[in-house]
Amino acid sequence: MINGVGSGSSTTVDPDTLAPPKDDDTAKAASGGAGDGAQERAAQQGPALQAAETQTSVWDSFLSNLPEADPDFENPLLSIPGTTNYATDPSKYNAYVASVLVDPADTVADEDLPANYSNPSPQEFVSWHPAVQLRYLRDNFTEAQIQSGNTVIGTGSNQVGVIRSDDKRSVTIVNELTKSRIFQLSKTEQERLANNSIFKTKIAPLLDLLPNADTDLAASRAVITQLINDEINKIRNMPLVNKTDGDKFRKDSEVYEEQLIMLRDNVPHSGIYARSDLATEMQEIVKRFERAHAYFDVKTPNAESSAHSSTNFVTPDNNASINRGYAVFIEQEQRILAIKQAEQQMLSAGGITNSDGTISRLDLPTLVALIQNQASLKQQAIITMRTEQLTQLNQLSQAYAEMQRIVNETLKAFTETGKDADKEKHTIAQSIGSSSSYSTAVLLMFEDYTSAQPHPVEKEFNITRPTHDMLNNSDGSKNSFKRTQWERFSTQLSDAVTLLNPQLLTNDINQDNREQNRAFEQATGTVRRSFDLNIQIARGFT
Numbered sequence: 001m002i003n004g005v006g007s008g009s010s011t012t013v014d015p016d017t018l019a020p021p022k023d024d025d026t027a028k029a030a031s032g033g034a035g036d037g038a039q040e041r042a043a044q045q046g047p048a049l050q051a052a053e054t055q056t057s058v059w060d061s062f063l064s065n066l067p068e069a070d071p072d073f074e075n076p077l078l079s080i081p082g083t084t085n086y087a088t089d090p091s092k093y094n095a096y097v098a099s100v101l102v103d104p105a106d107t108v109a110d111e112d113l114p115a116n117y118s119n120p121s122p123q124e125f126v127s128w129h130p131a132v133q134l135r136y137l138r139d140n141f142t143e144a145q146i147q148s149g150n151t152v153i154g155t156g157s158n159q160v161g162v163i164r165s166d167d168k169r170s171v172t173i174v175n176e177l178t179k180s181r182i183f184q185l186s187k188t189e190q191e192r193l194a195n196n197s198i199f200k201t202k203i204a205p206l207l208d209l210l211p212n213a214d215t216d217l218a219a220s221r222a223v224i225t226q227l228i229n230d231e232i233n234k235i236r237n238m239p240l241v242n243k244t245d246g247d248k249f250r251k252d253s254e255v256y257e258e259q260l261i262m263l264r265d266n267v268p269h270s271g272i273y274a275r276s277d278l279a280t281e282m283q284e285i286v287k288r289f290e291r292a293h294a295y296f297d298v299k300t301p302n303a304e305s306s307a308h309s310s311t312n313f314v315t316p317d318n319n320a321s322i323n324r325g326y327a328v329f330i331e332q333e334q335r336i337l338a339i340k341q342a343e344q345q346m347l348s349a350g351g352i353t354n355s356d357g358t359i360s361r362l363d364l365p366t367l368v369a370l371i372q373n374q375a376s377l378k379q380q381a382i383i384t385m386r387t388e389q390l391t392q393l394n395q396l397s398q399a400y401a402e403m404q405r406i407v408n409e410t411l412k413a414f415t416e417t418g419k420d421a422d423k424e425k426h427t428i429a430q431s432i433g434s435s436s437s438y439s440t441a442v443l444l445m446f447e448d449y450t451s452a453q454p455h456p457v458e459k460e461f462n463i464t465r466p467t468h469d470m471l472n473n474s475d476g477s478k479n480s481f482k483r484t485q486w487e488r489f490s491t492q493l494s495d496a497v498t499l500l501n502p503q504l505l506t507n508d509i510n511q512d513n514r515e516q517n518r519a520f521e522q523a524t525g526t527v528r529r530s531f532d533l534n535i536q537i538a539r540g541f542t
Contacts, residue, residue, distance in 0.1 A: 161198030190271030308476030
């Protein structure tokens with residue numbers, strides 16, 4: 001703190017000395033409140049104290065270092081990034097930065113160079129101050145080598161790669177890089193890294209990244225682009241087997257294509273690529289597409305007045321629940337795409353694009369908070385889809401439970417035991433009424449002639465629905481079976497119900513909720529910290 005800035009003090013400042021006047025009590029306090037000897041010592045320290053108090057505020061300190069010509073001395077912050085003036089003429093702010101920021105390499109005098117400067121080992125180079133490292137790069141490599149990333153310290157097996165930052169104020173030790181740190185680098189820094197021999201031979205293979213020793217940057221971009229195109233073609237060429245309304249589905253499926261196209265369009269904007277991460281991201285999109293496809297491409301039930309003549313029963317509600325599920329999945333996917341598009345536009349423009357085409361610039365904390373909030377909204381869309389999946393699973397499980405109940409009622413009719421047990425036969429213990437009846441519709445789901453398979457949930461859980469020839473295909477009369485035959489069917493139903501376990505989906509929803517809450521908390525935390533920082537800065541200017 002300089003001269004109590006931010007303390008809220010209203011002490012006047014002497015314009016000649018730029019130091020607040022001290023009365024006797026103040027002087028005593030400054031000297032520790034001791035006797036005459038202490039005051040004499042304080043008087044001897046007076047010049048040093050006064051020299052340390054030559055600035056009245058952080059703002060005065062800032063202004064004292066500004067050039068008077070360009071940018072405007074009276075309004076130094078009018079042309080900072082994010083303002084209209086900067087968008088019109090960024091050279092003013094750039095000129096200011098160049099005038100007040102000193103090249104760290106220039107701060108290292110010859111007499112301050114370490115003893116091993118002329119021929120350092122990689123370990124010695126890494127231990128130096130960044131300013132010394134920057135000067136070494138400038139003294140020992142051409143600018144072309146530095147810009148291309150062709151900067152390696154050491155020989156043989158004892159080498160470290162070095163990448164200079166875009167602002168020329170720091171270096172990155174390639175050997176120490178992690179995947180997360182790599183993807184925090186700018187595009188040009190990544191391209192520099194992609195040309196560094198240490199990265200290509202040691203780091204890229206370790207982290208499964210491209211480019212590597214066998215694939216350069218251009219070839220890597222071609223590989224990644226082809227991977228994305230393969231998934232796009234998979235979506236475009238997915239056939240419909242049970243539905244003929246292909247135009248509607250093709251239109252709906254564009255929401256998945258667009259997300260993959262966004263990934264493809266971003267390929268030239270990076271210099272390093274993680275195939276496994278990309279595959280995971282694409283797999284999530286394609287998996288959601290395949291789920292939507294399964295819900296759309298379901299046979300339309302044919303409910304006749306005579307129940308046994310009805311066909312294609314997938315659900316007991318005439319596929320109403322399946323159609324609702326499809327609508328939910330497409331709606332939430334459209335929401336995800338809109339969020340991704342808004343996020344990309346916001347990042348590329350550095351702000352929010354208004355309806356008239358103008359851009360409302362955002363400061364960095366607000367931009368970060370909005371991105372984190374977007375992540376929370378995307379996670380909410382995922383949660384909505386998973387919740388619909390859980391609803392679909394529960395409804396199908398209820399149908400299975402109803403069929404089990406009907407079979408159990410049938411088994412109660414058996415009375416014979418011993419050698420006569422195998423002679424006893426019974427029909428299904430359920431009257432066949434209108435196919436709109438829930439129990440009848442359930443029975444038609446599991447009757448081998450009237451059933452259509454599979455339900456999208458069964459497809460996702462890789463379950464083959466058990467069926468039984470409960471009705472005569474000709475006249476709709478009930479067929480009779482032995483106890484062992486009904487018991488076998490009951491066991492098959494039980495095995496399928498066991499596989500329809502909602503616990504995995506419930507766990508996923510709980511995990512998604514935690515991630516959404518974390519993203520929201522990060523967004524609000526960023527805004528709060530930004531506000532606190534602004535308040536501290538404002539207090540420094542008062």
